[in-house]
Amino acid sequence: MTHTSTATPAKFPPTIHARWRETAASKGFDILKRIKDRYHLLLRCRICRATHMGKIFVLMNSQPQCPHCIEARWQGDAEAAGLKWAGRDPQNRHYGFYIADCGHRLRRQLELIKRAAAGICDVRCETCHSRKEQEEAAAQGWELISPDPDGDPNYRLYRHLECGREQRVARVNMQTGRFGCGGCGENWPAAPSHLYAMRFKLPNGAQLVKLGFSRNPDSRLRHQLLKHRSVEAQILKTVPMETGQRALQTEKRLHARLKTAFSDSIAPPVLYAGSINVRSEIYFADVTAEIVRMLDEIATDGAA
Known part of the structure; x- marks a missing residue:
């Protein structure tokens, strides 16, 4: 058949x-x-x-x-952000996988990488960033334990290697060493300090001088006072003081003398608010010589 x-x-x-x-x-x-x-x-x-x-x-x-064109754009965004495209996250259509220069695999929102490609934000590797923070803490004699238990993104929880005390510290302070251990360290009234005179030239052309005190004047200037890199700044003179309490008392007496003798030289805060991170006790440059003279006097015989 x-x-x-x-x-x-x-x-x-x-x-x-x-x-x-x-x-x-x-x-x-x-x-x-x-x-x-x-x-x-x-x-x-x-x-x-x-x-x-x-x-x-x-x-x-x-x-x-076209899904192929879309993926090509994702790959282009990854390259522009300094990453290597490793594919879309099958569990969430808003996320993709990327390989950082350090070799670690990252999971990030596609939109975040697009913003990074445009230069709006940065992409960092959590593994490498955590290692960097641990190294910062170790350099100051501390150990990084965890993020801030109170949820502040600017703080971390650290352990002092010398005495074992656990303490919340702002990361910027851990980087610069501008803090003390609440268990065994000296606080600022008892710790050595410095009087200082600093000169500033602002982008608007104003030339100013500041008299103040700090345990670390250079760190104070670079990490706390300057708001913009466009501000020209210089430490003119520092005078070591035995304690922060003595530095504070001396600074107040010097400011009182300046305000009495040079009241017209006190700079209005509106002039420098966008450039220097202070609210008062900034003077026009015409009193620079007098401030340096007073600090020389203190350095010579301790008079105030």
């Missing part, structure tokens, strides 16, 4: 209507054929020439997106 073989008929019509082709062309695609069922088409992108499956309804009623 002879059996006649017949092909299984398609479950959907192969017809591609002219209006579909015209619409696809106007939106940057060519229709190759109908696939899967009567609702889907195989589309070819006219930009990258790659193909993907799309719905007829989407083609006719909105702008289809």
